[in-house]
Amino acid sequence: MLTNKSKQVVKREMTLMEKAYLPAIFSGMFITFKHIFMKKATVRYPEQTRPFAPVYRGQHVLKIDEAGAERCTACGLCAVACPAEAITMVAAERQKGEEHLYREEKYASIYEINMLRCIFCGLCEEACPKEAIFLTDRIVPSSFERDEFIYGKDKLVETIAHPVDVTKRQTPAVLEFKKDKKHKHNLTFLDKVTKTFSRH
């Protein structure tokens, strides 16, 4: 015997009560019946949703500024900070007359996040020097097709008509936290990257 887990089987006569089976059935029925009046563990999604923690990290948004111009300048820091390598982008130069569309001289003509790779860690948000990318409390919907999980700018950029609120992720504490990158608590992978820029 390698373990002490084996148990001796005892074969004994059942008592009359046990032979009748009814007490056992009723006690089981009672437990079932009791659960009808108990608080339900599920909610009726999607009519009903559970409350989210303010720091919940769901689907990303690419913010636009007050004038409606895209904040992202395709600097690539989110992509290099991403531990899952979920972000890819192609930069383009802003042409004359596009100043209302893009804030900076350079912008991302293609910006893709592979939601199957993404682990929603929020490092992209932390890396962003332009306050352009944020994680929100929206859930990435499920799908039958893999390619539908590659989110392009059509799904990521917010519109003036439908702004995405990220004030919960920009509390004074967060802004203070993000303000000074020299603090020890801010020394992340990104800082290591920026500190060792060049010298190759």
Place this chain on the structure above:
Amino acid sequence: MPLVTIDDIPVEVPEGTTILEAARMIGGDIVPPAMCFHSKLKTSGGYCRTCIVKVEQGSAKDPRPIPKPVASCRTTVMDGMVVRNITSPENLEARAGVVELLLINHPLDCPVCDQAGECHLQDLGYEHGKEATRYEFARREFEPTDIGEHIKLHMNRCILCYRCVKVADQITDGRCHGVINRGEVAEISTYIEKAIDNDFSGNVIDVCPVGALTDKTFRFKSRVWFTKPVDAHRNCAKCCGKVRLWYQGEEVLRVTARKDQWGEVEDNTDGTTAWICNECRFDKKNTTDWTIEGPSKIDRHSVISANHYETSLRNIKADTLKMMGSVPHGVKVELGTGALDPNNLHK
């Protein structure tokens, strides 16, 4: 041969060596940074003051200290000289002040700038904790201009190191650009907007320590840390043909000269400097044009080693699907179609 002690490390160097070169013979952390000095360009150096060091003892014969920080790139060593660089806190503080002054008119547009990741000013700023600015007044502003067909000049970013002017003077025939105006309003310019068009003008890109002179053929194509450097050569009638190719996937995005650990253009085996011509730099962007020697040696702490992307970004959606291992049913993207195709933009 004079014996000089730099940060308590003694080294014997030939007569006429500068303190900076002596420090480079020792190597390591004690080497002062240099923005304007470039060992391959005669008479360069002495403008930016980032290489300042403290001389505690002038020489064995006259042991008095030099009473102010000296530019190590322009000061020759004396026998018995004692120099302090990183072991002197006040010297580091003085250098941090120099860095702050260099950053006064700098736009700090690193997220946009193509030089980010291999920029000496960026290194310098981070090394001295000067990544933010205290300057509150209006900065000088210039529109980005084209200098010739292939070079973009962002005068906003320029620190007036004069390296590109020395390149034009010394390795191209017929210089047609330089610094016009003086003091605060000085700027790099071509003589009445005349384009630079001689065979070696592209080297100004390689010597520029900041992102003021950049390659227009590489403009906004990628960030340097998403590209892979590979050493290669070809038979070129005009130059040595020894270059560094910067690959993304199968594509050569950029061609530069090979740079050494100091960020300066390397020497050939015969001692001449491996400047490259414009044909090699701007026109030869196919792998078939080159004989590949192998991957370039990159410091493993460099951001360029953080390179994640193997594939070309030109068809990222298709590549992402390929990476996922299967092309599922109902895919609307055709493999190999360029995402830069206007029909695919914003897809």
